[in-house]
Amino acid sequence: MSYLLTTLTKKKEIDTVIRDTIDKVLVLRFGRATDSLCLQLDDILAKTAPVLSKFATVALVDIDSPDVQVYVKYFDITLIPSTVFFFNAHHMKMDSGTADHTKWVGAFHEKQDFVDVVEAIFRGAMKGKLIVNCPLPQERIPKYQLLYKDV
Secondary structure, three states: OHHHOEEEOOHHHHHHHHHHOOOOEEEEEEEOOOOHHHHHHHHHHHHHOOOOOOOEEEEEEEOOOHHHHHHHHHOOOOOOOEEEEEEOOEEEEEEOOOOOOOOEEOOOOOHHHHHHHHHHHHHHHHOOOOEEEOOOOHHHOOOOOOOOOOO
């Protein structure tokens, strides 16, 4: 399903889409087109993109591209798929009860889960917030452990 969504492979493309997406939530999925969990998430993103088109834009970022490694390191993309949200060029964070508020790690269980998260981020951003609470129940949030190196 990744062929239905815009795929970004260069840093300049990512910079442009972040800068030029105004009054919409920008959803960037960092991952690989060959990973099964990324394909599951891509299917959900592709099916919901038309529904969310009035207040969200969805794009995919190929983490294997050498040009985007700046963003992979900046957002600490170690587990894929990882989804990062922006609004008017501001990085939107979400408190989902995990240790990392900067991104969503893993796939969404259902299309409605993704719609709820994007809607919560949009509503919070319209109120001027940079961090919002996750609207999903704890059992629908993927669990993972962060391993810190040399801490």
